[in-house]
Amino acid sequence: MxxxxxxxxxxxxxxxxxxxxxxxxxxxxxxxxxxxxxxxxxxxxxxxxxxxxxxxxxxxxxxxxxxxxxxxxxxxxxxxxxxxxxxxxxxxxxxxxxxxxxxxxxxxxxxxxxxxxxxxxxxxxxxxxxxxxxxxxxxxxxxxxxxxxxxxxxxxxxxxxxxxxxxxxxxxxxxxxxxxxxxxxxxxxxxxxxxxxxxxxxxxxxxxxxxxxxxxxxxxxxxxxxxxxxxxxxxxxxxxxFCAFEHIYIARPDTLFAGRAVHAVRRAIGEELGREHPAPADLVIGVPDSGTSAALGFSTSTGIPFGEGLIKNRYVGRTFIQPAQAERERLIRMKFGALPLKGKRIALVDDSIVRGNTLRPIVALVREAGASEVHVRVASPPLTDPCYLGVDMARKDELIANRMGEDELAAHTTADSLRHISVDGLLRAIRGTRDDTCLACFTGRYPPAVQAALPARAEAEEMEMAR
Ligand code: SF4
CATH class of the missing domain: 3.60.20.10 (Aminohydrolase, N-terminal nucleophile (Ntn) domain)
Known part of the structure; x- marks a missing residue:
């Protein structure tokens, strides 16, 4: 997303x-x-x-x-x-x-x-x-x-x-x-x-x-x-x-990793997600752009039709400010519009949930468009740990999966249900294994050299801050 x-x-x-x-x-x-x-x-x-x-x-x-x-x-x-x-x-x-x-x-x-x-x-x-x-x-x-x-x-x-x-x-x-x-x-x-x-x-x-x-x-x-x-x-x-998040979010869909397009990998993730957590829905929509490929895959494996539901305003730029919640909701409405979804039960596919504070206004937008139910399906396992290898995600205490389980998060975002793909489902889709893929932001298990370096890094950071 x-x-x-x-x-x-x-x-x-x-x-x-x-x-x-x-x-x-x-x-x-x-x-x-x-x-x-x-x-x-x-x-x-x-x-x-x-x-x-x-x-x-x-x-x-x-x-x-x-x-x-x-x-x-x-x-x-x-x-x-x-x-x-x-x-x-x-x-x-x-x-x-x-x-x-x-x-x-x-x-x-x-x-x-x-x-x-x-x-x-x-x-x-x-x-x-x-x-x-x-x-x-x-x-x-x-x-x-x-x-x-x-x-x-x-x-x-x-x-x-x-x-x-x-x-x-x-x-x-x-x-x-x-x-x-x-x-x-x-x-x-x-x-x-x-x-x-x-x-x-x-x-x-x-x-x-x-x-x-x-x-x-x-x-x-x-x-x-x-x-x-x-x-x-x-x-x-x-x-x-290899960073699993390159497959889920970072890389462009037309990039090839090991000869396989990232778009195809994201579709496969959506298919696994649909097999693991089907939803009682009439229509599958993705949160554009990075949720779209997974939404297509979710539609394939569940047999629920895929359709456009959220329209992205491409002229609203990215900003790194940390807006307050009210401002954030306005920004989401600047970024997305919703097509009429009257009376439809929606499976809403997003690529990941980090802090959880952008999903709530998106669910609200889908409901305002007339959806009778919103079932959120997430194309990554719950994010529980920070990345030390080059992706700026959030601190551990900011990651919402450490504070809420899936049902609590569904209630928090006003969704009718919310489920993530499992780590094993993700590995099947990306054709990776625990021995060749970094999954640390989902498992807390960093590659061995990184794990060993974390205490020294924390000490060096403390010394730098004290200077
Ligand atoms: S922790 Fe590993 S999988 Fe997660 S973003 Fe960083 S490198 Fe990628």
């Missing part, structure tokens, strides 16, 4: 291009990845020297001035801050000097031990950090990393960081892409007419007139040289933990 108060904030989108006019193509690709981050955008190119343009704002406004970005090598970044404040100094990509020339890095993910590494880089290498972004920490780690190859330097970095990272690097006339060994965040490789692209999501390739080639695998390092991909390598393996 996407309301004017976006309930789950996506993290970042990255892109790398090797082709004529790579800078222009990277900007174009960032448009396709805008849903992954809306706070700032930036592109760096290389033509013997690095050219970097980045600023706060959406891609359209950041590049409205048509900056000069010459060269056939480029990387780009859309940012939403999960670590570091929302200021221009934290905008990506990050350029650093290194012993092997200028290095530019764009990062999607979150590094839990960034505060500790920041101090270590300053004390041990006498480096000055200019931002509080974890991406700058990664760039500086690589700038001092020993080793003669990118694999060696990246392994040195990987041995020191705890967290999630899908990275693209611009290192002179070389592009490097890497996914952390958990494969927590996506990264894909695509082919365009005169070159190659790496991007967080394959939806960026079609905008560039290209086609997806394959996903970069967890722990894989890929390199693109003058003539295209060259043999890369692998980081030390770890248990895989």
């Amino acid at each position: 996407d309301t004017s108060q976006q309930k789950v904030k996506d993290e970042c989108g990255v892109i790398a291009v090797h082709a004529p006019e790579a800078g222009k193509l990277a900007v174009l690709g960032l448009h396709a990845l805008q849903h992954r981050g809306q706070e700032s955008a930036g592109v760096a190119t290389f033509d013997g020297a690095v050219h970097l343009h980045k600023a706060m704002g959406l891609v359209e406004s950041v590049f409205a001035c048509d900056p000069s970005l010459p060269g056939s090598w480029a990387i780009g970044h859309n940012r939403y801050s999960t670590t570091g404040s929302s200021t221009a100094v934290n905008a990506g990509p990050f350029e650093v000097a290194s012993r092997f020339g200028p290095l530019v890095l764009a990062h999607n993910g979150n590094i839990l031990n960034a505060p500790i590494l920041r101090g270590w880089l300053a004390d041990s290498f006498n480096l000055t950090l200019h931002s509080d972004s974890d991406s700058e920490v990664l760039a500086l780690l690589l700038s001092v990393a020993p080793g003669d190859s990118w694999i060696e330097r990246l392994q040195w970095m990987a041995d020191r960081v705890i967290g999630s990272y899908s990275l693209v690097l611009l290192a002179g006339d070389r592009l490097i892409g890497v996914r952390d060994p958990m494969g927590n965040r996506p990264l894909a490789m695509g082919r365009i007419a005169e070159g190659w692209v790496l991007a967080s999501e394959s939806c960026a390739f079609s905008l560039l007139g290209g086609i997806p080639v394959r996903d970069v695998q967890p722990g894989e390092v890929v390199e693109i040289g003058q003539d295209g991909p060259i043999p890369g390598g692998w980081l030390t393996p770890a248990r895989h933990a």
Whole structure:
């Protein structure tokens, strides 16, 4: 669901291009990845020297001035801050000097031990950090990393960081892409007419007139040289933990993960949801846009017709303010309108419930349109724990599933019933297992390295706050 108060904030989108006019193509690709981050955008190119343009704002406004970005090598970044404040100094990509020339890095993910590494880089290498972004920490780690190859330097970095990272690097006339060994965040490789692209999501390739080639695998390092991909390598393996929320909410429906469109995965989630929790309804409607695919699947498995019920006003922008409840209800009414639903029993499919405060006005809207019953069906298991790997959801005490059971939540939102898909149902739909998928925001069980780092992270945060 996407309301004017976006309930789950996506993290970042990255892109790398090797082709004529790579800078222009990277900007174009960032448009396709805008849903992954809306706070700032930036592109760096290389033509013997690095050219970097980045600023706060959406891609359209950041590049409205048509900056000069010459060269056939480029990387780009859309940012939403999960670590570091929302200021221009934290905008990506990050350029650093290194012993092997200028290095530019764009990062999607979150590094839990960034505060500790920041101090270590300053004390041990006498480096000055200019931002509080974890991406700058990664760039500086690589700038001092020993080793003669990118694999060696990246392994040195990987041995020191705890967290999630899908990275693209611009290192002179070389592009490097890497996914952390958990494969927590996506990264894909695509082919365009005169070159190659790496991007967080394959939806960026079609905008560039290209086609997806394959996903970069967890722990894989890929390199693109003058003539295209060259043999890369692998980081030390770890248990895989791809983010289940990429399937549920974050990724664009036309993106492919492992060759399967996210839209198809969301339909499958809706089908499982319908099998687990059918509803006594005459019509299935989705909360647009991200609930729509799951609503179609719910209709398929229950045999209840799908129809349009809620209409989204596409001209109401996203805002990060925290409105009071009365204001929130007005914002929901600005965002959605309802078609006549007189006398109909409605199955209302939403992608997830975070704080629970936007669902109530939506149920009210459906009732005002004439619905006689509203049965809410949720395409994610109850959200009980925060994300430390790059998705800004809410604190544990803010997550409504920790305060109310399903029946209580139904009463709170004035729905006639409310049910979530189970974790096992979700895994069947996404074709994942507990050994290759991160489900921590539903189960509280984080990937092992993350779990082990949480006490130290809490301590470092307390020390930073005390300073
Ligand atoms: S905790 Fe949730 S949102 Fe975060 S990586 Fe894991 S599945 Fe994704």
